[in-house]
Amino acid sequence: MSDTRTNLIGLDRAELTAEMAAFGEKPFRARQIWQAMYFQGVADFSDMTTLSKDLRARLAERYSIARPDISRALVSEDNSRKWLLRFADGNQAETVFIPEDDRGALCVSSQVGCTLTCSFCHTGTQRLVRNLTAGEIVAQVMIARDATGEWPSAQEDRLMSNIVMMGMGEPLLNYDNVAKALGIVMDGEGIAISKRRITLSTSGVVPLIRRCGEELGVNLAISLHAPTDELRDVLVPINKRYPIAELLQACREYPGSSNARRITFEYVMLNGINDSPAEAHELVRLVKDIPAKFNLIPFNPWPGAIYTCSSNNAMHRFAKILNDAGLSAPIRVPRGRDIMAACGQLKSASQHARLKANAPAA
Ligand code: SAH
Ligand code: SF4
Helix, strand or coil: CCCCCEECCCCCHHHHHHHHHHCCCCHHHHHHHHHHHHHHCCCCHHHCCCCCHHHHHHHHHHEECCCCEEEEEEECCCCCEEEEEECCCCCEEEEEEEECCCCEEEECCCEECCCCCCCCCCHHHCCCCEECCHHHHHHHHHHHHHHHCCCCCCCCCCCCCEEEECCCCCHHHHHHHHHHHHHHHHCCCCCCCCHHHEEEEECCCHHHHHHHHHHHCCEEEEECCCCCHHHHHHHCHHHHCCCHHHHHHHHHCCCCCCCCCCEEEEEEEECCCCCCHHHHHHHHHHCCCCCEEEEEEECCCCCCCCCCECCHHHHHHHHHHHHHCCCCCCECCCCCHHHCCCCCHHHHHHHHHHHHHHCCCC
């Protein structure tokens, strides 16, 4: 039987306060509940010991703080972890945790699928698309916290220290829910991950870039992937609407960017497509007046993809040209390949597995 209670995860502070007022409770109760949910990580009202037994029981009748179902949880040989989450309507999205020595980043999804059709990205081939709600976005962070055992929210030495909006979907095409979710995640009396530790990646929805900087103040990453409009039109089709010159102008004007807080340009390395020295030189020219750094991403192949990953030689030659121009350009080490931890891969992998299982025996 489906749960008809209202899930409180995803309400912002004002909404929670209003909800509790309608329920007959004072603002300080809303604050206690907020702290229990987002600072202590409590998943059941019966564990909210600061509240009376009677109130806990009444809350549990009317509300829930349930996480989405985890339909698969995978741990890679390199300790990255991946969760495929099933939401109340049966739609699924994934979250990936990538631990490093002294920190770790959680890669959060913003949509089920993606309406954009970047030609190298598997997420863009998924037919089903809907925006995730603020609650579904926040819940991804809570599930990772549950798994890392980092409740209550400590401020220091957290395993899960950073958040990157780089999972499935285009976060700026779901701006309101992403903004609300990040507001909840950044709240100092809750999960408390600061804007300096959050990066939003966009394929280039130019009109919303400024708003993202002004209202959220998070770090910006741009999926550039090509130095010319001709090539970028093919790889990242939203470029036809917002071409490179407009995109880079939005980067120049991005509030809060500086040499200490550079804009990251992501660049997927596609063999023979965008990986020549001439293209690296062109990138240097393009970003010369922007506080920029690059992230070179080895292409992660998927069944049916028309591209292959650049050779190691080509990637190193490319990186060196950027480095020689004073630009940081690490080649991202692929993580979690054994659990297909790159964007949009696990969900489709499980679909493939299901298709196989359903196929008639040969
Ligand atoms: N929609 C947003 C964020 C999600 S994608 C965006 O496009 O920026 C996160 C990053 O992974 C993007 O830079 C995207 O271009 C890259 N990516 C997608 N598919 C990939 C693949 N198969 N191999 C390597 N990188 C990929
Ligand atoms: Fe969507 Fe980003 Fe994939 Fe492009 S790269 S299809 S914008 S998720």
